[in-house]
Amino acid sequence: MNASTADLPVVVIGAGPIGLAAAARLIERNIEPLVLEAGTTAATAVRAWSHVRLFSPWSEVVDPAAEKLLAPTGWIRPDGAAYPSGGDWADFYLQPLADVLGEKVRYGAAVTGVSRSGRDRIVDADREAQPFVIHYTDPDGTEQRIHARAVIDASGAWATPGPAGGSGLPALGEKAAADRISYRIPDLKDPATRARYAGKRTAVIGSGASAFTALASLADLAKTDDGTGTHTTWILRRGISGSTFGGGAADQLPARGALGLAAKAAVDDGYADAVTGFRTDAVERDTDGRLILVGEDARRLDPVDEVIVLTGLRPDLSFLDELRLGLDERLQAPTALAPLIDPNQHSCGTVYPHGQAELSHPEKGVYLVGMKSYGRAPTFLAMTGYEQVRSIAAHLAGDHEAAERIELTLPETGVCGGAGLFDEPAATEEAGGGCCAAPATLTIGGPASTSGGC
Ligand SMILES: Cc1cc2nc3c(=O)[nH]c(=O)nc-3n(C[C@H](O)[C@H](O)[C@H](O)COP(=O)(O)OP(=O)(O)OC[C@H]3O[C@@H](n4cnc5c(N)ncnc54)[C@H](O)[C@@H]3O)c2cc1C
Numbered sequence: 001m002n003a004s005t006a007d008l009p010v011v012v013i014g015a016g017p018i019g020l021a022a023a024a025r026l027i028e029r030n031i032e033p034l035v036l037e038a039g040t041t042a043a044t045a046v047r048a049w050s051h052v053r054l055f056s057p058w059s060e061v062v063d064p065a066a067e068k069l070l071a072p073t074g075w076i077r078p079d080g081a082a083y084p085s086g087g088d089w090a091d092f093y094l095q096p097l098a099d100v101l102g103e104k105v106r107y108g109a110a111v112t113g114v115s116r117s118g119r120d121r122i123v124d125a126d127r128e129a130q131p132f133v134i135h136y137t138d139p140d141g142t143e144q145r146i147h148a149r150a151v152i153d154a155s156g157a158w159a160t161p162g163p164a165g166g167s168g169l170p171a172l173g174e175k176a177a178a179d180r181i182s183y184r185i186p187d188l189k190d191p192a193t194r195a196r197y198a199g200k201r202t203a204v205i206g207s208g209a210s211a212f213t214a215l216a217s218l219a220d221l222a223k224t225d226d227g228t229g230t231h232t233t234w235i236l237r238r239g240i241s242g243s244t245f246g247g248g249a250a251d252q253l254p255a256r257g258a259l260g261l262a263a264k265a266a267v268d269d270g271y272a273d274a275v276t277g278f279r280t281d282a283v284e285r286d287t288d289g290r291l292i293l294v295g296e297d298a299r300r301l302d303p304v305d306e307v308i309v310l311t312g313l314r315p316d317l318s319f320l321d322e323l324r325l326g327l328d329e330r331l332q333a334p335t336a337l338a339p340l341i342d343p344n345q346h347s348c349g350t351v352y353p354h355g356q357a358e359l360s361h362p363e364k365g366v367y368l369v370g371m372k373s374y375g376r377a378p379t380f381l382a383m384t385g386y387e388q389v390r391s392i393a394a395h396l397a398g399d400h401e402a403a404e405r406i407e408l409t410l411p412e413t414g415v416c417g418g419a420g421l422f423d424e425p426a427a428t429e430e431a432g433g434g435c436c437a438a439p440a441t442l443t444i445g446g447p448a449s450t451s452g453g454c
Contacts, residue, residue, distance in 0.1 A: 005131045009034040010396060011148035013111045013134075015042040017089070018370030018385035019154030020097050021063035023104060025393035028065045034146070035101065036136050038110035038155075042098035043090040045158035050087030051187035052213060055256035056382065057083050063386040066097050073100060083255055108139030114151055114366070115322035128364055150365040150396055152389065153320065157313035157371050164205050164309045166237060166279025166296055173283040180291055181283075181307045185214050188221050197221060197306060199229040203293060204272075205280065206310035207236045207244065208378055209259050214308050216262035219271035232272035233304060234263075235293065239276045275301060283307070315372045324363040333375035334359050334368060341377040353384065353408035355391025367392050383408065 010026055012019045015037035023033040038044065054061060059080030067077060075096055078084065084092070098105050113135040119127050131147040138144050161183040165171035174181065188194045198221060204214050215234055221227035236244070245264040251257030266272045278301075282294040290303035315332055317325070328338030337359060339345060340352040359367050367373075369392065370385040387408045395403035 005129070005147075005149050008131050008147050008149040010150045010152060011036060011132070011134050011146065013114075013151065013153045014155040014370070015039075015094075015098050015105050015107075016045055016154060016156050016370065017043065017061065017063075017094060017382050018156075018389060019152070020094060020101070020105075021066055021386050022152045022154055022369065022389035022393065023101055024063060024065040024069050024097070025389045026396070027069065027101075029393045029397035029399075031393065031396055033101075033104055034148070035098075035105040036109040036111055036134070037098075037105060037107050040107050040139075041090075041095060042105065043094040045156050046086045046090045046094065048086075048158060049185060050085060050090065051189060052185055053083050053085045053255070054089065055083070055209065055253050055259060057081055057255075061089060061382045062093055063389075065390070066093075069100050070097060106138075109136045109144070111136045111155070111319055112143075113319050113322065114153075116363075117147060121322045121324060132365065151367070152392060153366070153368045153372060154370040154385075154389075155316070155372055157315050157374075160314045160316045161309065162311035162314055162376075164280045164283065164293075164307065164311065166281060171280045171283050171293075173285075174280075177283045177285065177291055177307070180289075180305065181309060183309050185210050185310065186217060186308065188217050194221070194226070197230060198227045200305035201231050201233065201290075201303070202306040202308060203233045203235055203291070203301070203304045204308045204310065205235045206312070207238070208310065208312065209246075209256065210310040212246070212259040212263035214310060215266045215272050216259070219262075219266035219269065222271045230271070232266065233301060234267065234272045234274045235278050235280070235301075236274060236276050237279055240274060312376060312378060313371070315368070315375050320366075320368075323366055324361065325366070325368075326361045328375065331375040331377045333373060333377055334361065336360070337373060338375070338377075341374055341379070343377060353387050353406050355388065355406040356395040356403050357391075359388060359392065 009032040012022045012033050012035045015035050019035055020042065023035050026033040041047065057080060058078045061084065062077060078092055111134060115133050116127055116130045117133040119130050131149060132151050134146050134148055134151065136144050162168070163170040164174050164181070186193050186197055188197065197218060202218060204211055215232055218230055218232045222230035246257055246260030249257055267274055278299065279296040280293050281296045284292045284294060286292055286303045290305055291307055292303050293301045317332065326335040327333065328335050331338045331342060333341060336357065337354055340354055340358065356367065359369065359373060369388045371380050373388060374380040387406060391403045391406055
């Protein structure tokens with residue numbers, strides 16, 4: 001970085017919880033942020049699931065640096081013990097925070113490409129001295145270009161959900177059946193959505209927190225007058241074991257544990273039937289237009305009216321193609337972070353704190369943070385992201401001691417020998433057993449302390 005590059009802003013991609021926290025942390029360090037947000041408001045992705053209640057209480061989803069920025073505006077922190085919905089999170093914290101940031105947030109700014117100025121991916125010469133160049137489209141579709149000293153990509157993974165297909169590709173016929181397939185947790189308070197599922201047979205594919213939420217919501221619908229006859233077929237790629245429903249009462253986030261228990265109740269009470277070891281290969285239609293799921297083992301399930309696919313979210317890496325990223329080949333998470341969160345190695349679904357060192361790439365000055373940093377791994381928590389951006393901002397400010405001093409205790413899921421708890425990609429569902437080999441409290445660069453085994 002040369003003198004003129006140092007004067008450039010740090011561009012943050014995405015005004016979600018972690019992108020906004022990144023901006024707050026940069027301001028705390030006297031570094032100018034510019035947040036580019038594709039949507040017309042802050043927290044566009046969170047608003048898309050505004051009907052879903054978080055399993056984290058308010059005390060765990062407000063960033064400390066953001067709170068300092070908000071305090072002079074008279075902002076009052078919501079009751080720390082209460083659980084916000086996605087809509088509450090956006091309305092009572094994220095949008096007010098974006099409003100304080102003012103012109104440092106540009107809306108309708110969809111990033112389409114990031115590179116080194118004048119250096120495509122293969123050019124070495126003088127590469128690190130060049131600023132980053134970011135291409136984006138503004139609200140009227142005009143292409144724009146801006147330069148930055150560093151780039152923090154907090155664009156999440158909401159827009160790229162996984163498919164039904166067991167191979168990770170859409171099943172045969174999945175695209176053609178799009179009119180009856182949703183990739184989102186249904187909002188059953190919305191009249192049109194309620195009518196879509198009330199009294200119908202629905203297949204839910206997936207075994208993470210989102211699938212649990214969908215199963216429990218559809219069971220609740222079945223108990224109401226207008227929902228009589230609602231029935232769910234729950235499709236899992238693995239079998240059902242003690243850990244399938246999460247940590248339950250052992251989960252250090254009680255509301256997260258309760259999600260699994262509500263899903264278990266839906267099955268136990270007969271509102272849902274579980275189909276295990278089923279990898280969807282094809283989606284066919286019967287003569288009534290209902291969908292028949294066909295497994296790789298040629299099993300054909302009874303026809304359903306609707307399918308809800310909740311197999312996990314994936315990072316969109318397409319606009320980072322000109323950068324030299326170091327990504328794990330399985331998870332698509334930064335190489336040094338991946339072993340800490342790989343569901344094949346950590347069956348507990350517990351997350352581990354980490355900072356800029358684990359989030360660095362061969363291309364210096366670019367970071368994937370937040371939900372996107374986890375690639376295809378589940379169990380990302382907002383408080384993990386807040387710690388990520390605290391460390392990165394400290395590093396960019398030259399405070400290497402603060403950047404390396406990562407101390408954060410994260411709540412364990414209480415699950416061992418099974419998969420993680422968030423929306424689960426196939427690898428997670430099928431991750432082998434094993435135990436909580438890694439600690440829940442970790443001091444990077446220092447001795448690890450284990451806070452409980454299995
Ligand atoms: C249903 C659900 C429930 C969850 N519950 C919890 C919980 O209880 N506790 C917890 O700790 N975590 C929870 N999480 C996980 C996580 O904390 C959230 O997903 C959180 O929103 C992640 O924040 P983020 O800033 O990384 O990404 P996002 O919230 O996805 O924000 C990304 C932003 O980037 C924007 N964007 C995307 N692409 C571009 C682009 N090309 N250019 C410009 N902008 C772009 C989007 O519009 C969006 O505003 C939950 C997740 C989901 C999906």
